[in-house]
Amino acid sequence: MNSLLLQILDPIFGRPRGVPGLIGGAIMQRGNAEQEAWAVEHAELSPGMQVLEVGPGPGIGLALAAEAVAPGGRAIGVDPSRTMRAMARERCALHLAVGHATLREGTADDTGLPDASVDAVISVNNVTLWDQQAAYTEIQRVLRPGGRLVIVHHRHTMNTTPEQLHEELGKAGFEEVSLDVRGRSLNRAAVGILARRPA
Numbered sequence: 001m002n003s004l005l006l007q008i009l010d011p012i013f014g015r016p017r018g019v020p021g022l023i024g025g026a027i028m029q030r031g032n033a034e035q036e037a038w039a040v041e042h043a044e045l046s047p048g049m050q051v052l053e054v055g056p057g058p059g060i061g062l063a064l065a066a067e068a069v070a071p072g073g074r075a076i077g078v079d080p081s082r083t084m085r086a087m088a089r090e091r092c093a094l095h096l097a098v099g100h101a102t103l104r105e106g107t108a109d110d111t112g113l114p115d116a117s118v119d120a121v122i123s124v125n126n127v128t129l130w131d132q133q134a135a136y137t138e139i140q141r142v143l144r145p146g147g148r149l150v151i152v153h154h155r156h157t158m159n160t161t162p163e164q165l166h167e168e169l170g171k172a173g174f175e176e177v178s179l180d181v182r183g184r185s186l187n188r189a190a191v192g193i194l195a196r197r198p199a
């Protein structure tokens with residue numbers, strides 16, 4: 001994508017803020033729900049687990065993850081956008097009230113979570129916004145040994161090829177890295193990458 005378009009889209013989708021961010025959130029909660037569900041389905045979640053969602057935006061995946069780890073578990077959303085955290089807080093109000101979800105300010109490279117504290121990490125449509133090397137180090141730090149990483153992204157908004165991302169995760173020390181590129185009837189292709197912190 002060219003840099004002018006990226007600048008225009010940044011307050012809507014990249015770092016959502018103000019009215020443009022609210023409009024972006026409304027678009028994302030409809031348009032990206034299938035990707036969020038795919039990420040949760042592939043995260044090997046079960047009741048009692050702790051799962052981190054990086055960049056949950058309006059909170060569709062965070063709510064699904066909270067349902068997948070209840071009872072006894074917790075879905076933790078970390079997002080730098082106050083606008084997105086407010087939307088997610090509204091969507092996940094019940095899960096937050098009973099402790100099946102929490103939301104905090106942070107980024108992929110600075111989650112604020114303790115070492116080896118989560119069983120899985122998911123990310124939908126934000127890996128391109130990360131400081132990637134620092135984020136991979138942070139994700140390996142917070143994932144328990146053997147824990148699952150699921151990264152999902154629209155193919156047409158990626159700034160690398162899916163194969164490059166796959167290769168980078170291997171170089172960053174993740175194991176069992178696999179790549180899935182799915183055609184969709186109502187949108188362009190979706191990329192899904194599964195990986196694991198070494199046991």
Ligand SMILES: C[S@@+](CC[C@H](N)C(=O)[O-])C[C@H]1O[C@@H](n2cnc3c(N)ncnc32)[C@H](O)[C@@H]1O
Binds near residue numbers: 078084
């Ligand atoms: C395009 S939205 C995707 C939201 C949602 N996951 C979806 O697919 O609908 C990108 C999200 O990533 C968040 N974000 C931006 N920079 C980030 C970073 N460095 N680390 C984590 N999240 C980030 C944004 O605030 C926003 O909520």
